[in-house]
Amino acid sequence: MNRSDVIVLGAGLAGLSAARDLMNSGVDVRVLEARSRPGGRVEQTTLADGRLMQLGGEVIGPSHTAYTQLVGELGLTLVPAFAGLPGDDVWLLADGRHVGDLPFFDDADRASYERCESEFRRLVASVDPDDPWSHPDAARLDQLSVGQWLREVGATPNVVRARDIAMLALAAESVERTSLLSDLRKEAVTGDPSAGFYDYDVWEVSRVAEGSATVALRMADELGHRLTYGAEVVRVTVSTRGCAVELATGERYTADAIVCTIPVGPLRRIRIDGLSDERRASLDRQRHALTSKVTVAYADSFWARDGLNGTSYAETGMMGGTWVQRDGILSALVPPERQSAFLSTAPGRVHDELLDELVATFGPDARTPQSLMVRRWAVDPFTLGYITSWRPGDVMGVGPLHGTHEPPFYIAGSDQWVCGYMEGAVRTGRAAAAAMLGA
Incomplete structure (x- = not known):
């Protein structure tokens, strides 16, 4: 039996933020993460030339104050993102390629x-x-x-x-x-x-110079032995007399309270006993947009030589558009409407078709990247989506329980804020910790 004061489910930005604040307040906290790494939907890799390439969340805006504060606490720095880059946009429309203003x-x-x-x-x-x-x-x-x-x-x-x-x-x-x-x-x-x-x-005006996933990695380093990886949760029992978490391995953890930061898609697979029907119905009503991310690295930002800023909008193809992640690196997202074509195509063919689209957008130099990486967040078993999606009727369907707690079960995560992104994770993670400490 593994006993702690609080169990945090998930080591994404929300779970790490909550656990870090609890730890710094003297709480005995245990973080259970199904993956073998921290970060959730923030992830990065280092290229051969030392550049960091972000495979998940990247950018923030000035209203993202919780994230900005955390970045400062961790000794990291914010720099301008792509929004201020000079040059023209590219439009790939049904009638062809256009450069400049909306054609x-x-x-x-x-x-x-x-x-x-x-x-x-x-x-x-x-x-x-x-x-x-x-x-x-x-x-x-x-x-x-x-x-x-x-x-x-x-x-x-x-x-x-x-x-x-x-x-x-x-x-x-x-x-x-x-x-x-x-x-x-x-x-x-x-x-x-x-x-x-x-x-x-x-x-989308700022990014972390040291890499957005470094925010998660720094917090994980601080938490140290309090993180347990490879811990896939299958059952949660909530009670004021004590809470319990059971893993797929059969291992069992107990605590006085739980902070749940598991995205709503994977959360549906977990049996939760002790929550009100209204709470479960509210959580079940939430959705994630099914999205995949493409990142492509080149030796330099060759598109700038043609007066382009790296931002594109695509009415056709698999990618919805591109933006500059940093020098020589482009990011793109595959929107929900195009996941069927994307996920049903053989990986090698996907690679070729993505390059075809980039060549159509930026010219023949786009044919030979140093690296092209894909993260299929839509079908990642521990994510099943990317950003929170609200279809007509969903705001009222989820209702005012959204983002609130049912002690000793506390809820956080990008799903639980207004519009997701990294700010939502950090803001709600820290808020859940504060609510628990206040109680």
């Missing part, structure tokens, strides 16, 4: 876009990100897809098309399958009165 917009489309974004901004100001359920029109806003709403307020077909292409680049769900209330809530959390449609200059 299919005319003056009427631009005016329509501005009107729609102004109305979206007005609605953002009316939503409390901590309590969107209190909005007087919450149910209707949640049932509306972003696409439906755009048409309701008079968006031209090209405006809807542009927003859908933007969602593909983010590997989010289509505007036709995204709750309007969820999108409003996401932008409201920035606290920026000018927040409109998703903007790289708001959400």
Whole structure:
């Protein structure tokens, strides 16, 4: 029998953040991680020339204050990300390749876009990100897809098309399958009165110079022997008289309380006794967008010689778009809509088709990378997704239990914040630890 004060399930950013704060407050904590490494959806590898290549989460925005504070505590540094790079975007559309501004917009489309974004901004100001359920029109806003709403307020077909292409680049769900209330809530959390449609200059302006996965590795080093790897959880028992965790190996751990940071997809496979039906129903209602990530390393940023910034948007192909991770390294996401073609293709063929798309985007120099790596987060058994996805009706379906706790069972993870990403993991991990210590 393995006994501790608190068991933390999962050694991603959320679990590590919670465990680190508990440890530093004198709590005897044990972290159980199914993988053989820490970090969850942040992971990195070192190339032969010493450059770090990020295979998971990378970038943050100025409203990501919990993550920024943690980076400082760990002695790491933030540097500008891709959003400020000079050069033109590339658009791979159904009618071919285009460089520069959005190619299919005319003056009427631009005016329509501005009107729609102004109305979206007005609605953002009316939503409390901590309590969107209190909005007087919450149910209707949640049932509306972003696409439906755009048409309701008079968006031209090209405006809807542009927003859908933007969602593909983010590997989010289509505007036709995204709750309007969820999108409003996401932008409201920035606290920026000018927040409109998703903007790289708001959400993706900084990265950790030493590598985003280094944040997890530093915390794991601090926790040391308190981490147990290869610990796949199959059953959890929650009780005020004591909690228990059973592993696939049959090994059993006990504690006074549990912090669960396992993503909602894999969590469905775990039997949990002692939670209320309402809590379990809320957790079961959450979704992850099924996404894979592609990272490609070249000797240098050759695209800059052609006046390009490395950012692209793809209406066709498997990738939704690209961005510059750091010098010579491109990142891309395969959106949910394209996972079937991606996952059903032989690995060698996937490699060739990805290079074909990169050549179509950036020219023949893209044919010979130093490295091309894929992380199929959509089917990773301990992730089953990448970012939180909110389809119409999901915000109300998950309900106000979202992100709250049912002591002695505490919940954290990117799923539990407004819109996922690394900030959501750190913010909710530290909040769960604080709630437990307060109790």
